[in-house]
Amino acid sequence: ANSPAIPHVSLYGKRGMSLEEEINDSNAYYLAHEIAVIHKKPTPIQLVKVDYPKRSAAVIKEAYFRRPSTTDYNGVYRGYYLDFDAKETNNKTSFPLKNFHEHQIKHLKACINQGGICFAFLKFTAINVIYLLPATKLFIYWDQQFDGGRKSIPLKNIKQDSFQIKYQLNPIIPYLDAVDKMIAESGK
Amino acid sequence: ANSPAIPHVSLYGKRGMSLEEEINDSNAYYLAHEIAVIHKKPTPIQLVKVDYPKRSAAVIKEAYFRRPSTTDYNGVYRGYYLDFDAKETNNKTSFPLKNFHEHQIKHLKACINQGGICFAFLKFTAINVIYLLPATKLFIYWDQQFDGGRKSIPLKNIKQDSFQIKYQLNPIIPYLDAVDKMIAESGK
Ligand SMILES: [Mg+2]
Numbered sequence: 001a002n003s004p005a006i007p008h009v010s011l012y013g014k015r016g017m018s019l020e021e022e023i024n025d026s027n028a029y030y031l032a033h034e035i036a037v038i039h040k041k042p043t044p045i046q047l048v049k050v051d052y053p054k055r056s057a058a059v060i061k062e063a064y065f066r067r068p069s070t071t072d073y074n075g076v077y078r079g080y081y082l083d084f085d086a087k088e089t090n091n092k093t094s095f096p097l098k099n100f101h102e103h104q105i106k107h108l109k110a111c112i113n114q115g116g117i118c119f120a121f122l123k124f125t126a127i128n129v130i131y132l133l134p135a136t137k138l139f140i141y142w143d144q145q146f147d148g149g150r151k152s153i154p155l156k157n158i159k160q161d162s163f164q165i166k167y168q169l170n171p172i173i174p175y176l177d178a179v180d181k182m183i184a185e186s187g188k
Numbered sequence: 189a190n191s192p193a194i195p196h197v198s199l200y201g202k203r204g205m206s207l208e209e210e211i212n213d214s215n216a217y218y219l220a221h222e223i224a225v226i227h228k229k230p231t232p233i234q235l236v237k238v239d240y241p242k243r244s245a246a247v248i249k250e251a252y253f254r255r256p257s258t259t260d261y262n263g264v265y266r267g268y269y270l271d272f273d274a275k276e277t278n279n280k281t282s283f284p285l286k287n288f289h290e291h292q293i294k295h296l297k298a299c300i301n302q303g304g305i306c307f308a309f310l311k312f313t314a315i316n317v318i319y320l321l322p323a324t325k326l327f328i329y330w331d332q333q334f335d336g337g338r339k340s341i342p343l344k345n346i347k348q349d350s351f352q353i354k355y356q357l358n359p360i361i362p363y364l365d366a367v368d369k370m371i372a373e374s375g376k
């Protein structure tokens with residue numbers, strides 16, 4: 001997925017592709033065309049036992065998944081630092097905030113404070129629709145839930161606060177167009 | 189290492205600490221003090237066998253280390269995208285270019301093209317001295333080696349082209365001071 005090779009042709013609105021696959025595919029396109037350098041971070045692993053056999057590669061024999069302390073994606077585009085995560089729901093009318101973790105919100109807030117361009121992809125898998133929600137909007141819903149607010153973001157609010165990403169051929173999700181709008185609106 | 193907690197007090201010029209530990213320690217300091225958000229990326233792993241026991245955490249039973257397609261570190265500082273790698277040598281008079289890999293140089297070049305601030309830490313472990321070499325200087329030595337040039341960078345050239353990072357108490361290596369100078373000189 002991190003390969004800089006030009007990705008295989010993606011079918012329009014290909015169903016069954018996960019949001020992460022769609023993002024990775026689009027990032028490979030952006031990288032190959034020198035438009036942006038954005039990668040998914042590897043999943044952090046707690047190593048317990050590693051064998052080092054003679055004359056062959058080290059083999060991990062026991063390890064555990066660790067909770068990441070950041071979001072999944074970051075990179076650079078037109079001089080801007082981008083940072084984001086990707087979330088999916090089967091819900092049809094709202095996006096549950098429990099998809100996000102406290103440490104991810106904290107990380108996004110820290111990145112915003114440093115002048116980063118931060119957002120989240122929200123995919124409604126049942127209707128195959130993807131929104132790009134600026135992190136500053138996400139923070140409002142996130143913080144409100146601890147102040148008697150809803151535990152999910154209604155779809156009608158997402159429609160208002162986000163940029164919808166429409167599927168196309170290449171890249172399959174042209175999300176940097178939305179990022180351009182975010183940057184223009186932010187006045188950075 | 190990715191913890192946002194204020195790091196334990198680092199002893200001045202503590203010998204025996206690896207360069208990565210020194211960077212991670214400094215990044216924890218910068219994060220805790222809201223100065224920058226810079227993390228080491230996890231090592232990518234090729235999973236082969238994972239057990240999912242009932243009522244307990246997934247256990248990785250067979251996996252292999254994969255070659256990273258990027259550098260080890262990136263993040264955001266004062267609106268700038270930072271990207272770098274950290275290398276050590278036991279040599280005393282020059283830094284071998286074989287410490288770098290083609291894909292890392294390619295990645296750094298792609299990030300420079302997008303307006304990132306890119307560099308490499310070069311540590312001479314025998315004398316416990318660390319230099320921050322701007323990537324644009326590194327590229328010159330890297331490219332020359334394929335054109336009849338040296339396979340290593342002489343220490344005297346490194347002294348000329350780099351910023352030396354002097355140990356201090358907190359952060360143990362105050363490398364963002366050198367980054368400030370790099371940014372000022374780049375006119376970005
Ligand atoms: Mg995710």
Ligand SMILES: [Mg+2]
Pocket residue numbers: 260273274275
């Ligand atoms: Mg390294």
